[in-house]
Amino acid sequence: MFEKTYYATHPEMMDGASQQDLRDRYLVSGLFRDREIVLTYSHGERFIIGGAVPGTGVLDLPRHSEPPSAAGHPLLERREMSVVNIGRGTGEVTVDGTPITLERYDALYVPMGTQDVRFSGEGARFYLLSVPAHAAFPLRRVTLDDAATMQRGSLETANARTIHQLILPHTVQSASLCLGLTRLDPGSVWNTMPPHIHERRSEIYLYFDLEDDGRVFHFMGQPEDLRHIVMGDGDVVISPPWSVHMGSGTRNYSFVWAMAGENLDYEDMDVLDVCQLR
DSSP states (O other): OOSOEEOOOOGGGGTTOOHHHHHHHHEEOOOOOBTEEEEEEESGGGOEEEEEEOTTSEEEOOOOOOSTTTTTSOTTTTEEEEEEEOSSSOEEEEETTEEEEEOTTOEEEEOTTOOOEEEEOTTOOEEEEEEEOSSOOOOEEEOTTTSEEEEEOOTTTTOOEEEEEEESTTTSOOSSOEEEEEEEOTTOOBSOSSOEEOTTEEEEEEEESOOTTOOEEEEESOTTSOEEEEEOTTOEEEEOTTSOOEEEESSOOEEEEEEEESOOOTTOOEEOOGGGOO
């Protein structure tokens, strides 16, 4: 059911790790394959990270295949899920018989207990994130106009960006999932500055809106011992709670950030001085 499982890691496991080791442990790639649903599993907050590209067909969210006691049960029996359309075409997500249209950059919150989810829409690319939930909240579509929006950074420091808070308590209720979309202005390349750490949450970044030859250099690790992973369009990186997460691209781009952990407080972060980084 899951193409790959990503296990939790200790910061000391960065010592001596090769670039390929880092990619194997933290990089999620190949999610967006035509006419397929691709799912991966991370032990960090028990995230399911996936992609669905229906093309001209229809794709159904799979049901549990293991353990045997759960086989055939809905994937969201005890989980909530977000869906973000990062494609250039309109898509449709049908949740227990209710069709919902998602334009580019629209998000959908799908509650725990949902039985069936179907994806359609040529040109749509659906990014899927799911975490365990303790309660079911209302199904909700949210657009960039609905989101709480913040302007951060400047062109002078190459990090002028618009942050759209899509799934947070003041926009959409959830059990533990927080999610947003950030778009960098032309001429800006840094996605967060100053950098920060979330000790109480794991965070997942999806980079997109990059050209074929565009890349993002994603920095991770503890502040005094940074490493990097080179990422392309549609690549996802898993950031453990002990790790810095920030990146710089070869041009402006967009990214979806998602967090889960012990709270829903967007401001729960340890902000670092860039002079601390080594």
